Every structure is written in structure tokens, then in C-alpha cells.
Amino acid sequence: MRFLASGRRHKAARPLLLLLSLFLVGAVYALVTPATSSSAEGVADAQLIAAGKNLFATNCASCHGLNAEGLAQQGAPNLTNVGAAAVDFQVRTGRMPMANPLVQAPRKENTFTEDEIAALAAYVASLGDGPAIPDESQYDPSSVSAEGVARGGDLFRTNCSACHNFKGAGGALPDGRVAPSLQGVDAKEIWEAMRTGPGQMPVFASGSIPDEDVQKMVAYLEQVNATPSAGLSLGGLGPVAEGFWAWVAGIGSLVLFATWIATRGPRA
Ligand code: HEC
Ligand code: HEC
Incomplete structure (x- = not known):
């Protein structure tokens, strides 16, 4: 260890040592994991389902019930046989978790990570049948x-x-x-x-x-x-942009109209 302690060691010595030890850890890991992979897979599945159950309890259970059995008073269906594909679709497209009880869950920005969606889907899939992702x-x-x-x-x-x-x-x-x-x-x-x-x-x-x-x-x-497409496609920017412009134009004209009424009001 004189090499490490000496003031004359090369500037790159420390980062190189770090890289070398990372490489060694990686190599040992790669050697060890294949032998244990089948049981490790089972553990990984169980962990994914457990993580999904937790996410479900905090984000979904208020409407769908703690065991996904559905709650009639929320109008939320039983999910035990909807399958992983239904969860993946509903969460990926931002429909779930539903924000307010509406006639129809609208498509919106999804706030979950890929891992979280996979966990939620694995949990629901573990409850029954239904199409896989x-x-x-x-x-x-x-x-x-x-x-x-x-x-x-x-x-x-x-x-x-x-x-x-x-x-x-x-x-x-x-x-x-x-x-x-x-x-x-x-x-x-x-x-x-x-x-x-x-x-x-x-x-x-x-x-x-x-x-x-x-x-x-x-x-x-x-x-x-x-x-x-023919007609006004707004540059084909898609439904979000079009919705945005509809919003701006719609609310904008309402505001203009309201201002117009307000300015005319006292005179009338
Ligand atoms: C505010 C209440 C509410 C919350 C919170 C909520 N849901 Fe829902 N969910 C509903 C309602 C209501 C429906 C049925 C209406 C519809 O499909 O548009 C539904 C439908 C679904 C469906 C479709 C079922 C089918 O038959 O295909 C899935 C899957 C689902 N929810 C998963 C989830 C997941 C996962 C979460 C949590 C991340 C969640 N929901 C959070 C109310 C909710
Ligand atoms: C009876 C009417 C009806 C028919 C027929 C129908 N759909 Fe739909 N579809 C809907 C409704 C309603 C929704 C929205 C559901 C929701 O948001 O809960 C929808 C949603 C979708 C979505 C999700 C879009 C998004 O923005 O996330 C896709 C994709 C889709 N439909 C494809 C199809 C295809 C492909 C067919 C033919 C094989 C089809 N639909 C037939 C009514 C229908």
C-alpha cells in the first residue's frame, strides 16, 4: 500500500482503482448469478407482486377496494380477472388512477414509471385470469x-x-x-x-x-x-395540441364575450 500512501502516485490512480474494483465486483456478480437465477426469478416475481400490492393500496384501493374486489359506491369494477393487459393499458394511457368520478376516464399524462406499471400489472394478474401484456x-x-x-x-x-x-x-x-x-x-x-x-x-x-x-x-x-388530412389539422400536432388550442380559443372567446357584456352592462 506504499503506492497508495505515497504523494507521488499518479493523478489517475484513484479513479483507475475504483474502475478496477467495480469491474471485479461486476465479474464476480456475473459468475455467481447464473447459478441462482431460477430461484432469483421466483423471488423477483414475488417482489414485483408485493411492490404492486403496495402501489395498489395507495393509488387504487380507495375506488377498487383493498383486494381489487371493486366498490359499488365508487362505480369501480372488480379487477380480479381483467388481467395485466387491462392494467397496463389503463395506467399507461393515464386513465387510471381516475382523478374524479366522471362518465368516462379520460386519457391523460401517465405519472407512473415503467417499473411501477409492471408491478401493478403483475399484482392484478396474480389475482386471477385475463390477457397478459x-x-x-x-x-x-x-x-x-x-x-x-x-x-x-x-x-x-x-x-x-x-x-x-x-x-x-x-x-x-x-x-x-x-x-x-x-x-x-x-x-x-x-x-x-x-x-x-x-x-x-x-x-x-x-x-x-x-x-x-x-x-x-x-x-x-x-x-x-x-x-x-384535409381541413384544419393544426399541423397534425395531435389531440393534446388541438385540445390546447380549443381550450385557448374557447375560453378566450368566453372571456372576450364576458368582458364585452361587462363593459356594455352599465350603459344598457
Ligand atoms: C376515483 C376512483 C378510481 C381510482 C382511484 C382508480 N380507479 Fe380504476 N376504475 C374506476 C372506474 C369508475 C372504472 C370504470 C370506468 C371506466 O372503465 O371508464 C375503472 C376501471 C379500471 C380498469 C378497467 C377494468 C376493465 O374491466 O377493463 C382497470 C384495469 C383499473 N380501473 C385499474 C386501476 C388501477 C391500477 C388504479 C390505480 C393505479 C385505479 N384503477 C384507480 C375508478 C378508479
Ligand atoms: C361501441 C363503440 C366502440 C367500438 C365498436 C370500438 N371502440 Fe374503441 N373505444 C370506444 C370507447 C368508448 C373508448 C374509450 C374508452 C374509455 O376511455 O374508457 C375506446 C377506446 C379505444 C382505444 C384507446 C384510445 C386511447 O386514446 O387511448 C383504442 C386504441 C380503440 N378504442 C381501438 C378500437 C378498435 C381497433 C376497434 C375495432 C376493433 C374499436 N376500438 C371498436 C368505443 C368503441
């Missing part, structure tokens, strides 16, 4: 041919356009509900929505529309989205 191979549209895209268009018009419009632009439903625009929605979320049927949307199970057909529909939607 899909692999990319189940929804990835990249291998769909031009004919496949056309077939996807047919399938979309038959099964989805009644609510979402034939280009996926969205539409109003009875009772103040909305079928949202599908522009810019991830392929994975389209798969998950079809398999879990959020809100008023029906479930489209793999028995009626297999994964290959979902891929074709995703490919069709991507093509429709890539085609410039």
Missing part, C-alpha cells in the same frame, strides 16, 4: 404487406368505424361518452384496447380477430395517420 411480435405491423393493409382497412371499417369513424378520427357516443381519436395511439395500446374493451368498447377476443389481423389493422391506422 403482449409481446411486440403480437402487434408489430412492420411485416404487413400492402394487401394486408387493405384487409386491415376492411376489418377496421367492419368492427371499429361505427364508433371511431372510418379513419379513426373518433366520435361522440350517447350519454356524453366519446370514442377517442386513434391518431398517434401506440400499436401496443390498440392491441390492449381490443383485448380488454375499456369503458363502453366491446372486447375483441383473439378467437374473432387473431393477432395477425390486429397487426393489419394497426398497419392500416398507421397508413391513414401518415396521409395528410
Whole structure:
């Protein structure tokens, strides 16, 4: 250790030693882990589920109940058989946790990390059945041919356009509900929505529309989205930007109108 104690040691000695020890720890870790991986996996699953249960207790149980059994007075459904895909979809799209009891949970910014979503999904999946989170191979549209895209268009018009419009632009439903625009929605979320049927949307199970057909529909939607639309698209910035401008223009004109009434009031 004279080398370390000596004042003459090279400037880089300390960082180099640190790197070397990190490397050694890493190498030892890599040597040790394969031997224990199968039991470690079981432990990791149990830990993920336990973490999910905790997250659920603080973020979801007030509406869905401590054991996800559902609470009628909150109008919140039993989640024991909705599966990991439903949780992944609802949390990823920011619908859950719902902020206020509304007719329909709106899509909003998701505030959970990937790990937290995985934990919540693993916990709910551990309670019963339901679709798992899909692999990319189940929804990835990249291998769909031009004919496949056309077939996807047919399938979309038959099964989805009644609510979402034939280009996926969205539409109003009875009772103040909305079928949202599908522009810019991830392929994975389209798969998950079809398999879990959020809100008023029906479930489209793999028995009626297999994964290959979902891929074709995703490919069709991507093509429709890539085609410039006629009319005011606001630069195609998507629903958030459009909502923002609708808000600014809507509230703005209300404010102008209110000011106009106020200035005219005393004179009238
Ligand atoms: C303020 C109450 C409230 C909170 C908090 C809440 N939910 Fe919900 N949840 C609802 C209601 C109401 C519905 C049904 C309405 C709908 O689907 O639009 C619902 C539906 C769901 C569904 C869809 C079930 C199905 O049949 O597909 C899932 C999954 C879900 N919630 C998960 C969660 C998770 C996970 C959390 C916590 C991160 C959470 N919720 C927090 C009220 C709530
Ligand atoms: C009966 C009307 C109806 C039909 C038919 C329908 N949907 Fe939906 N869809 C809805 C409603 C309503 C929602 C919003 C649910 C919510 O927010 O709770 C929705 C949500 C979605 C979402 C989530 C979008 C987002 O912004 O997160 C996707 C994706 C979707 N639908 C795809 C489809 C596809 C693909 C089909 C055809 C296979 C289809 N839907 C058929 C009514 C419908």
C-alpha cells in the first residue's frame, strides 16, 4: 500500500482503482448469478407482486377496494380477472388512477414509471385470469404487406368505424361518452384496447380477430395517420395540441364575450 500512501502516485490512480474494483465486483456478480437465477426469478416475481400490492393500496384501493374486489359506491369494477393487459393499458394511457368520478376516464399524462406499471400489472394478474401484456411480435405491423393493409382497412371499417369513424378520427357516443381519436395511439395500446374493451368498447377476443389481423389493422391506422388530412389539422400536432388550442380559443372567446357584456352592462 506504499503506492497508495505515497504523494507521488499518479493523478489517475484513484479513479483507475475504483474502475478496477467495480469491474471485479461486476465479474464476480456475473459468475455467481447464473447459478441462482431460477430461484432469483421466483423471488423477483414475488417482489414485483408485493411492490404492486403496495402501489395498489395507495393509488387504487380507495375506488377498487383493498383486494381489487371493486366498490359499488365508487362505480369501480372488480379487477380480479381483467388481467395485466387491462392494467397496463389503463395506467399507461393515464386513465387510471381516475382523478374524479366522471362518465368516462379520460386519457391523460401517465405519472407512473415503467417499473411501477409492471408491478401493478403483475399484482392484478396474480389475482386471477385475463390477457397478459403482449409481446411486440403480437402487434408489430412492420411485416404487413400492402394487401394486408387493405384487409386491415376492411376489418377496421367492419368492427371499429361505427364508433371511431372510418379513419379513426373518433366520435361522440350517447350519454356524453366519446370514442377517442386513434391518431398517434401506440400499436401496443390498440392491441390492449381490443383485448380488454375499456369503458363502453366491446372486447375483441383473439378467437374473432387473431393477432395477425390486429397487426393489419394497426398497419392500416398507421397508413391513414401518415396521409395528410384535409381541413384544419393544426399541423397534425395531435389531440393534446388541438385540445390546447380549443381550450385557448374557447375560453378566450368566453372571456372576450364576458368582458364585452361587462363593459356594455352599465350603459344598457
Ligand atoms: C376515483 C376512483 C378510481 C381510482 C382511484 C382508480 N380507479 Fe380504476 N376504475 C374506476 C372506474 C369508475 C372504472 C370504470 C370506468 C371506466 O372503465 O371508464 C375503472 C376501471 C379500471 C380498469 C378497467 C377494468 C376493465 O374491466 O377493463 C382497470 C384495469 C383499473 N380501473 C385499474 C386501476 C388501477 C391500477 C388504479 C390505480 C393505479 C385505479 N384503477 C384507480 C375508478 C378508479
Ligand atoms: C361501441 C363503440 C366502440 C367500438 C365498436 C370500438 N371502440 Fe374503441 N373505444 C370506444 C370507447 C368508448 C373508448 C374509450 C374508452 C374509455 O376511455 O374508457 C375506446 C377506446 C379505444 C382505444 C384507446 C384510445 C386511447 O386514446 O387511448 C383504442 C386504441 C380503440 N378504442 C381501438 C378500437 C378498435 C381497433 C376497434 C375495432 C376493433 C374499436 N376500438 C371498436 C368505443 C368503441
